[in-house]
Amino acid sequence: MARLNNKVALITGAGTGVGRACMEIFAKEGAKVVGVSRTQSNLDEALAAVTDAGGEGIVVAADLATPEGAQKAVEATLAAYGRIDVLVNSAGVGYSYQDNHPGTMDDVVNTTPEAWREVLAINLDSGFHMCRLVIPEMQKAGGGSIVNVTSISGYQGLPGAHTYTAAKAGMINLTRSLCVAYAKDGIRANAIAPGFIATRMVESFLPMFEDAAVAESITPMSRPGTPEEMAYGCLYLASDEAGYCNGSILTIDGGTTARQ
Template identity: 65%
Template sequence: MGRLQDKVAIVTGAGSGIGRACMELFAREGAKVVGCSRTQSNLDETLANVSRDGGEGIVVAADLSTPEGSQKLVDAAIAKYGRVDILLNGAGVGYSWEKTHAGSMGAVTETTPELWREVMAIDLDSIFYMCRLVIPHMKEQGNGSIINISSVLGVKGHPDAHAYTTAKGAIVNLTRSLCAAYALDGVRANCVCPGFIDTPMIETHISMFDDEAVADRFCPMRRTGTPDEVAYGCVYLASDESTYTNGSIIMIDGGTSARI
């Protein structure tokens, strides 16, 4: 406990899944947390969990696919706590988005320009907007940790979800570029690539792990991961334990990326 004591952390995608797990764990480790997603009721649940465990934080409902939404979030964090030590970029959509946005997880020839731009705005543009606003504060402080959530599909090819996989691949290289640009300013940037994590994002595909033979094709451990298993890796990157970890791409995928 106390690995993030007195640090201020912005966590996007905090309404569910990996983002929620990170916000709750960061708070338990002593950080003051500022959570964001589009849905206020989901954020309220996350904040209630933080408060129940004795943590401190606020939540901001905003659409981070727009510059205005990102500005709203950063302004709220600075107004409340005066600094940002950690930025966890966890906001994004995945296969579950297909249920309400048909065609969004298709191959290139099956994806309209409108759906392509929509997924890219949520999964990639949001990280650009947040980084460009937060990095100046971190540079002024002389330190900061940025953690970008990509995906195992950001480093492996896939027959569908091409907008998603393209955005996640871009996050990997954006992370490396942030490291190269801001390392001497004390700002670190690292990337976490989760595999099949039991979250609402993959709820439409999670049943494939019911079949052991099918599960073995996708993951040597033959199971999905949990949001907490990803959050523990993110705590390391957020903490001072990782001060020489910069530009790293960390796979938390049960060995999925090890498969040919």
């Protein structure tokens, strides 16, 4: 229970889903966690779960789609703990975002330039802003681990959600490029590529799994994954156990892409 003992982990998208699961599990494994999200109430719930379990951390409400938001998150982490050993880029939006932002999960023809930029800013620019600020801190410290949360949609063709798939593909190749550029500094960059995960992003689709035939057509395991299962993948990549793992994309999808 100490795979991240004494490490400082900065986790984005920490209010819900995979980011929140990372925050709780990393804290149980000994990390001091800093959770970042746009919604303070979600962050407060996540931090309460951490502290109730005996962990240590802080939260920062910030919009990471902007350079200013990323700066706020990094400065707060350094002020609290003095360094950043692990960065998990889990901030992002998915299909549920379209409920209040129509047109953001459509195909190219039906996506406005404004919607394109909006989703890219949240799902891809946020990772860029965070890496740009965190990598120099890791260089000063002699190393670190970056874990990006992408999606199997980053290497699949889909009939819709083209901005989302483009952003996830961009994050996959950003991960590989970070590996090539910064391995000499002791910085590892890896990613997980989740399949269909039971989070708020896709909750309107979850009833599909109630039909056994439909569920099996989605994934051989016939069920969605859990945020905790994704977080354990992030934990491995963040930990010293993955010391020779660099530039890897860990697919965690119940076998969905094995059929391709």
